Structure formats: C-alpha cells, structure tokens
Amino acid sequence: MVMLVDDNIIDLTISSKLIQFSKLFDEIIVFQSGDEALNYIKTNLKQPNLLPRFILLDIQMPEMDGFEFLNYYKKLPTSFTDKCQIAMLSSTLDFGDINKAEANHYVVKLLRKPLSTTELQKLL
Amino acid sequence: MKNSSVRVLYIDDEENNLHAFKAGFRRQYEIYTANSAAEGLKLLQSIDIHVIIADQKMPNTTGVEFFQSISETYPDPCKILLTGYTDIEALTNAINHGDVYRYIQKPWQDLDLSNTIKNAYDAYKAKVDLRNKIAELEKTNDELNRFIYSISHELRAPLVSVIGIVELVKMEGLFNSSGEYWPLIEICSNKLDYYIQKTLQYYKNNKNVADHIQIDFKRLVDDLVEIYAYSDRNTNFTVNVNQPSVFYGDLFRIEVILGNLISNAIKYQKEQELDKKVNIDVNVNDNNVEISISDNGIGILNEHLEKIFTQFFKSKAQEGSGLGLFIVKEALNKINGRIKVSSHINFGTTFKITIPNVK
Structure with missing residues (x-):
C-alpha cells in the first residue's frame, strides 16, 4: 500500500492515476494534509495490513509542511517506521530543499513532479 | 536667512574666535562651539553634526590629529581646517590623512567661510544621499530577486501538474486521439518549464553565496x-x-x-x-x-x-x-x-x- 500526502487535489489525482497505471502498488490511500495522514497511521498502528509500506510526501503544504511531517513521523513506533519508506515529491528545483530532504534519515529520495513511475520503481 | 538644518561645529582654543564665529554665522547656521578636541568629541557624540571646522594650532590635540582620530567613527561630517599661518606640514597631513574637505586661512573672510560651509554641507549631503540611495537600491534589487524566485516557484507548480496530465494522457493511449493538440500542449508546457527553470537559475546565480x-x-x-x-x-x-x-x-x-x-x-x-x-x-x-x-x-x-x-x-x-x-x-x-x-x-x-x- 502507498500513501500520498499532498494539499493539492489535482496533483494528488495525477500522482495516484500514474501509480494506478504503473501497477507498482495494489492500494493507494490519499491525504490532503500531514495531520490527517499522521492520524490515520496512529489509529491503525495495530492493524499492519492497513498501513502503507511507502509514503510519497509533498514538501510545500500549508500548516504542516513535508519537513514538519517528518519531525512527527520519527516519533512513531519503529515497528512501523522500519517497514515503511518515504520519498518526498515536489516541483522544487531548490538545491537547498533537495539536500535537506536527502539528508533526512527517513527519506530515500526527493522525486520531482510530475511523478516518474520509473524513478519510483527504482526505489522499491 | 537662517538655514537651521545645517549644524556646524567649530573647535578652537581661542575663546575670542569662537565668539566671533558664533556672532558671524548664527543667523545662517546652527552653531556649536568647543574649546578643545575633547569637548568637540563630546558634542559630536550627542549631536548629529554636518560640518566640522577645527583650528590646527591647539594644545594637546591639533586639528589634523583630531580629524584623523574621528575619521572612522564619524566619516560623514565634512571637515574644514583653519590655521593662522601657512603651515605646509599641517596642510600636507590634512590632505593625506585627515580626510579634510577645505583649508581656510585665519583671519577668515566671512563671505569666503560662509560659502565654504555651504559647499561643505552640500558635499556632506551628497555623500549621505548616495549612501541612502545605494542601500535603497540594494533593498529593491533584493526584493526583485525574491519576487522572481517566488513567482517562478508559484508558476511552476501548476505547470508541472499540466505536464503530469499530459503524461497520463499518454498512458491512457489518448495522446494522438485529438490530432496534434496533445503533442502541441506538451511542447508548449515543456518550453514554459524551460523558461522558468532558466529564470530560477539566473536568480540563484545572482546570489553571492558560494558553497x-x-x-x-x-x-x-x-x-x-x-x-x-x-x-x-x-x-x-x-x-x-x-x-x-x-x-x-x-x-x-x-x-x-x-x-x-x-x-x-x-x-x-x-x-x-x-x-x-x-x-x-x-x-x-x-x-x-x-x-x-x-x-x-x-x-x-x-x-x-x-x-x-x-x-x-x-x-x-x-x-x-x-x-x-x-x-x-x-x-x-x-x-x-x-x-x-x-x-x-x-x-x-x-x-x-x-x-x-x-x-
């Protein structure tokens, strides 16, 4: 299962459609804010079959941005975080953001929008 | 006609000169007087002085020495040196080290000194105005650069969505379904993206930080x-x-x-x-x-x-x-x-x- 977190509903639709076509994941869950995504994870911690094994996280979001999400994420139990990978997804060309994202222990890569499913596949 | 906005500090150990100066110019300028370099410095510290006139021959500190001592702490006021006799050495020092604007011989001619003060104030004003203008320009330039940066970011986000949609159209097998329209949309979007990326590169290159x-x-x-x-x-x-x-x-x-x-x-x-x-x-x-x-x-x-x-x-x-x-x-x-x-x-x-x- 893959979890998409992005405040932009259009990008959320595009990314999930692209992933559907790629058939890389059998299930896709989408959230429009980091808060909702974290709540979902917390309430389902005891049901591993409802938890994602991969998260695609947008950087620029109002209220809680992608980096803030990561700060909360690292407080989650390792039983979950050890089995889950995160890639950040952004239209940024900012090297500062790229370095910051890839320096984070939990982030495997920063992917550029639009999502390239071949790039995504390389990470799995 | 009193131009009260021009503040002149006159330093001289001879009280008579201070009185004469005050009497001669107080109608035109805001006059402050001091009978030693130390007193002059005290006034400078509390009042925003535009033009400083100092006598060369004073006990303890000469006029040139005084100007030299304040050249870094008070670089803006225009400095005028006054001396009773032609003192070539003082003159050379004044020009080379004291950042002195003019040299005036005692006894001064009121008209001559008045004009000199007026010109000195203009020079002071030009210096300060230029610095303010430069600061203002740097600020505007910085704002413009930040504007370019944020607008490019804002423009690119929806554009990237469009490129993503074209990608989906390809995956759905619809890319050639409407004649040339989809390929044309793709070309235009890519071109726009190219321009935005170049603009961002240009902006970032303008910043001076080198990592x-x-x-x-x-x-x-x-x-x-x-x-x-x-x-x-x-x-x-x-x-x-x-x-x-x-x-x-x-x-x-x-x-x-x-x-x-x-x-x-x-x-x-x-x-x-x-x-x-x-x-x-x-x-x-x-x-x-x-x-x-x-x-x-x-x-x-x-x-x-x-x-x-x-x-x-x-x-x-x-x-x-x-x-x-x-x-x-x-x-x-x-x-x-x-x-x-x-x-x-x-x-x-x-x-x-x-x-x-x-x-």
Whole structure:
C-alpha cells in the first residue's frame, strides 16, 4: 500500500492515476494534509495490513509542511517506521530543499513532479 | 536667512574666535562651539553634526590629529581646517590623512567661510544621499530577486501538474486521439518549464553565496547526461573523466554551467545527422579543472560567436530563450572561470572551460 500526502487535489489525482497505471502498488490511500495522514497511521498502528509500506510526501503544504511531517513521523513506533519508506515529491528545483530532504534519515529520495513511475520503481 | 538644518561645529582654543564665529554665522547656521578636541568629541557624540571646522594650532590635540582620530567613527561630517599661518606640514597631513574637505586661512573672510560651509554641507549631503540611495537600491534589487524566485516557484507548480496530465494522457493511449493538440500542449508546457527553470537559475546565480564542496566529475557529468539526454536518445555521448586530484568548487554553478552546455550540445544537432555525437573531456588537477564539450552539430556562424554570451541573443533559425549561454557566462564570472568557443558551421562546436580548484 502507498500513501500520498499532498494539499493539492489535482496533483494528488495525477500522482495516484500514474501509480494506478504503473501497477507498482495494489492500494493507494490519499491525504490532503500531514495531520490527517499522521492520524490515520496512529489509529491503525495495530492493524499492519492497513498501513502503507511507502509514503510519497509533498514538501510545500500549508500548516504542516513535508519537513514538519517528518519531525512527527520519527516519533512513531519503529515497528512501523522500519517497514515503511518515504520519498518526498515536489516541483522544487531548490538545491537547498533537495539536500535537506536527502539528508533526512527517513527519506530515500526527493522525486520531482510530475511523478516518474520509473524513478519510483527504482526505489522499491 | 537662517538655514537651521545645517549644524556646524567649530573647535578652537581661542575663546575670542569662537565668539566671533558664533556672532558671524548664527543667523545662517546652527552653531556649536568647543574649546578643545575633547569637548568637540563630546558634542559630536550627542549631536548629529554636518560640518566640522577645527583650528590646527591647539594644545594637546591639533586639528589634523583630531580629524584623523574621528575619521572612522564619524566619516560623514565634512571637515574644514583653519590655521593662522601657512603651515605646509599641517596642510600636507590634512590632505593625506585627515580626510579634510577645505583649508581656510585665519583671519577668515566671512563671505569666503560662509560659502565654504555651504559647499561643505552640500558635499556632506551628497555623500549621505548616495549612501541612502545605494542601500535603497540594494533593498529593491533584493526584493526583485525574491519576487522572481517566488513567482517562478508559484508558476511552476501548476505547470508541472499540466505536464503530469499530459503524461497520463499518454498512458491512457489518448495522446494522438485529438490530432496534434496533445503533442502541441506538451511542447508548449515543456518550453514554459524551460523558461522558468532558466529564470530560477539566473536568480540563484545572482546570489553571492558560494558553497564549496567536493565534486566528483564522473558522477556529475553522468548525472547531467542522464537528465538532458532523456529528451533525445539518439545522441551518442563519449565521456572521459580524468580526476586524479580532489576538486572543491561551487557545485550549483558548475552544474548550471555544464547542464546548459550539455543541453545545447544535444539541442543544436543536425536533424538529418545519423551519427549525432557529443564528446565530453574532463581533466582535473590541483589547480583547476578543464572541461571540453564538443558536438558535431549545426555549428555557430563566425559573426555570431561574439554575441552568443549576451542576454537574449538567439540565432534566427533556432528556438531557445537566449538565456542559456548568458547564464553560463554569468555563473563562470562568479567563480572566476573562463570559457572559449570554437565552431565550424555544419561541423560542430567546441566549448572549453576552465574553473579554479579552490581546495
């Protein structure tokens, strides 16, 4: 299962459609804010079959941005975080953001929008 | 007519002179007097003085010594030296060390001194105005740059969505379903994205911060070829990297420079050419890196060679923003690099760049 977190509903639709076509994941869950995504994870911690094994996280979001999400994420139990990978997804060309994202222990890569499913596949 | 906004400080150990000065000029200017350099400094510390007149011959501190002592703490007020007799040494010192605006002989002529004060104030005002203007311009420039940055970011986000939708149309097998419309949308979106990316590169190059980090040229060139060859799989790349030395440099600018040159080498190929080639040679030593990028593309007209690095220059026959090579040149200037170009029309172009190793 893959979890998409992005405040932009259009990008959320595009990314999930692209992933559907790629058939890389059998299930896709989408959230429009980091808060909702974290709540979902917390309430389902005891049901591993409802938890994602991969998260695609947008950087620029109002209220809680992608980096803030990561700060909360690292407080989650390792039983979950050890089995889950995160890639950040952004239209940024900012090297500062790229370095910051890839320096984070939990982030495997920063992917550029639009999502390239071949790039995504390389990470799995 | 009293110009009360001009504040004049007069320092002299002879009380009579101070009185005479005050009597002569208090209608025109706001006058402060002090009978020693130490007293004068006290006044300077509490009042925003525009013009300072100091007598040269004073016990303890001479006029020139006083001016020298305040040249760093109070650089703005205009300084006038007053002396009773022609003292060549004082004069030389005043000019060489004291940042003195004028030299006036005692006894002064009221009209002469009045004019001198007036001119000194104008000079003071010009100096302060210029500094304020520069600060204002720097601020505006900074704001403009930040505006360019944020607008490019804001513009790019929805554009990237459009590019994503075109991608989906392809996956749905609808790309050729509406005649040429989808391919045209794709071309336009990519072009717009290209302009936005160049604008962002230009903005970032304008910032002065240089981050010096270790650079592995083999990896860098391979990555860039991968990114730019993505749009054109028909070009054959030969990459030779010879890097026995560790290289430190400004990764962002070097990436911008090489990226633009590699993308140009791909873009300006001959359409009918069956064997499209780009050669990239990199030689690193302790002092610098020399990079040569050559293609067998359309080449550049001799008369255009001088203009290719200027902003918005583009040849009539070719599309492009006219920004790529301009940004290359600007980025090289910031990191003390050099670029040379040679070209034969219809045979190809070679760019050679040298960038210092700052390790």
